Amino acid sequence: MTHRVRSAIGPVARFICRRLAIGLLTIWAISVLSFTIIQLPPGDFVSNYVARLSQTGGVGTAEDVARLRADLGLDRPAYVRYVHWAWNVLHGDFGRSLDLERPVSELISERLGLTLLVALGGLFFAWVFALPIGIYCASHRGSIAEYVLTVIGMVGMAVPAFLLSLFAMYVAFRYFDVDLGTVQSPQYLDAPASLGKTVDLIRHLILPTAILGLGAMTRLFRILRANLLDEIGKPYVVTARAKGMRELALIVKYPTRIALNPFVSTVGLMLPQLVSGSLIISLVMSLPTLGPLLLRALLAQDMFLAGAIMLVLATLTVVGMLISDLLLAWLDPRIRLQY
Amino acid sequence: MLDRAAAVLDAQPVLEVRDLRVHFDDYDGIVRAVDGVSFQVMPGRTVGIVGESGCGKSVMARSILRIVDRGSRVVGGSVLLRRRSGVEDLMQLEPDSRPMREIRGREIALVFQEPMTSFSPVHTVGSQIIEAVRLHSGSSRAEARREAIRQLEHVGTPHPGYIMEQYAWQLSGGLRQRAMLAMALVGGPSVLIADEPTTALDVTTQAQVLELLHSLQHQSGMALMLITHDFGVVAQIADDVVVMYLGRVVEQGPADAIFHDPRHPYTRALLSSMPSVIAKPRARLATLPGAVPHPLNRPPGCAFHPRCASAIPGRCDRDTPRQSVVQPSHSVNCHLYHEADPT
Structure with missing residues (x-):
């Protein structure tokens, strides 16, 4: 044998370990970055607070301001504040929201579920529709149906989400009697969990999810179509045909499998895009997701809240990337066995 | 072995291509990739299909199995396959139909040039x-x-x-x-089409694969259709040779006749451009001037006349040569071998 065993663990385990390490490093870098960005604008929470106070006729003396700063730890140098913050985050304490005066972890956790639900729902929507449409368009190139689907895709990509949201809200309210301005119908607001409540929630979430997923879907299906068109002319497709496979079966089994690579690697990018992309839709449809909360925290220079949300988004990005890397390795032996 | 003996005895072609025409649409017009090709493949024998790249060899092979790319279509001719159940014209079958798919791989199998990407x-x-x-x-x-x-x-x-x-x-x-x-x-095919099966291999491997093809054919009695641009490969295993130029057959016959008594100037040119061990040292290898024209600009008359040293002006550039039989089973499409048509 010419090749020797390079390490005790297999190539797949090595691959996963390396990706995990890179992911952790990325999260750390992003925590530094987001902390810095929060500090960048002139002024801090206290100067903001004083400005708001004086607008409403209140007065803050210089000593009051200094004491407030000291209480909040804002008088210490930035790196000390970062270390302090990071240490607490590692112990599950994200600090208190200076603006809303509640623990950040509480604020985030009550919105994280819905945020993830909408984002993953959007991703699911994008995948489920992009896959068959992409395959159809590639295998029926030049047909009328392909042109129609391409035009719809273009429109879906070009129309801004808020416009679609407003339109969808109008249609839903006018014709289906669903008020999309809320997440739950009034009668379920304080009701305990039940089948009816779940159905009601889904009814309210279908449209925002679909609108969110539509943009991602049109991008995905165009990527898939282009990749598939590249692959369909390859010799291994002709081989499969010469074996006597059915046309649809061979397209799904061979070129689609390889065209999936870029498709899968976009998952990592899609996930955070969907989370932050839900901001406008959430604002228009008043969905309590993380997006509007982040906007509010940034406007109020509520640094603990803003930093924590950014960290959560960054972690989602890294997790998304990790998932797509693992999926890629699972799908493609060239990645699994060569790197 | 009994099967093989029986197959040779009844001497019916297992595959017969008759006047096959395949066109495909290019941006600038219709390309006649295969333009009236006829030949037979006998069971247990090897047919070498020879020609430079762009002669329509591969398109023809794929047309037989009805797996030509989108935009190409079989516009005429027939491909008759002899099966246990009788003779079937593959050109009458729908490309993605069940009967056609059952022929692929089971009756006629295909091996490609690049095993890496195949x-x-x-x-x-x-x-x-x-x-x-x-x-x-x-x-x-x-x-x-x-x-x-x-x-x-x-x-x-x-x-x-x-x-x-x-x-x-x-x-x-x-x-x-x-x-x-x-x-x-x-699938135990009765015909194996090998499209440049050794081109991507180095010379020693090439010889091994050819030897393997030969012995596999010997064992199973299947017919082998070997598509190549390399007369050296043909010389090693072919029984019959079909020489193609720009989608048409210019000469066909038994390998012996083609190698020792080539008639068509194109065949001669191909053969003389082959290196040989008996050639004089330092002798220059003959080259064939020019390149295969694009099928869209097919020269009128005999398509080979612009590159042909013995072209007859006023005839080769005007009239399409008909087939002349020079020996039983050896034929050539060239004006040098038949009288001018009375006009």
Whole structure:
């Protein structure tokens, strides 16, 4: 044998370990970055607070301001504040929201579920529709149906989400009697969990999810179509045909499998895009997701809240990337066995 | 062996191509890739289809199996396949129909030039062979697996069980082409079309693969249609030769006749451009001037006349040459071998 065993663990385990390490490093870098960005604008929470106070006729003396700063730890140098913050985050304490005066972890956790639900729902929507449409368009190139689907895709990509949201809200309210301005119908607001409540929630979430997923879907299906068109002319497709496979079966089994690579690697990018992309839709449809909360925290220079949300988004990005890397390795032996 | 003897005795072609015409649409017009090709493939014999690149050899091979690319279409002619159930014209079948798919791989199998790209890079070699087995038999996965291993052994791969688990890009060129052959042979085809099967291989591997093809053919009695641009390859294993130029047959006959008594100037030019061990040292190798014209600009008359040293002005550039029989089973399409038509 010419090749020797390079390490005790297999190539797949090595691959996963390396990706995990890179992911952790990325999260750390992003925590530094987001902390810095929060500090960048002139002024801090206290100067903001004083400005708001004086607008409403209140007065803050210089000593009051200094004491407030000291209480909040804002008088210490930035790196000390970062270390302090990071240490607490590692112990599950994200600090208190200076603006809303509640623990950040509480604020985030009550919105994280819905945020993830909408984002993953959007991703699911994008995948489920992009896959068959992409395959159809590639295998029926030049047909009328392909042109129609391409035009719809273009429109879906070009129309801004808020416009679609407003339109969808109008249609839903006018014709289906669903008020999309809320997440739950009034009668379920304080009701305990039940089948009816779940159905009601889904009814309210279908449209925002679909609108969110539509943009991602049109991008995905165009990527898939282009990749598939590249692959369909390859010799291994002709081989499969010469074996006597059915046309649809061979397209799904061979070129689609390889065209999936870029498709899968976009998952990592899609996930955070969907989370932050839900901001406008959430604002228009008043969905309590993380997006509007982040906007509010940034406007109020509520640094603990803003930093924590950014960290959560960054972690989602890294997790998304990790998932797509693992999926890629699972799908493609060239990645699994060569790197 | 009895089958083979019987097949040779009744001397009916297993595959007969008659006046096959395949066109495809280019941006600038219609390309006549195959323009009236006729020849026969006898059971147990090897036909070498020779010509420079762009002569329509590969398109013709794919047309026989009805797997031409989108935009190409068979516009005329017939391909008659002799089966147990009788003679069938493949050109009358729908390309993606069940009867056509049952012929692919089972009656007529195809091996390509580039075994690297002819296997899917993300499926193991084994899974692709197993799939081929199962497409043409109702066997279970385990049976199909055993059959795949048996075929790999049959084509002379060492450690077939190990090869099964590999991806094509993990194997050497020679092993890849052997695995490709194993996959093509699982259906027990009566005709094997090999499209430049040795072009991507180095010379020693090339010889091994040709030898393998020859012995496999000998054992099973199948017919072999070998497409190549290399007369050297033809010389090694072909019984009959069909020389093509720009989608048409210019000369065909038994290999002996073609090599020792070539008639068409194109055949002669191809043969004299072949290096030979009996040539004088330092002798310059003859080259064929010019290149194959684009099929869209097919020269009028005999398509070869602009490159032909013996072209007859006023005739070769005007009239399409008809077929002249120079010997039984040896024919040539050239004005040098028949009188001018009375006009």
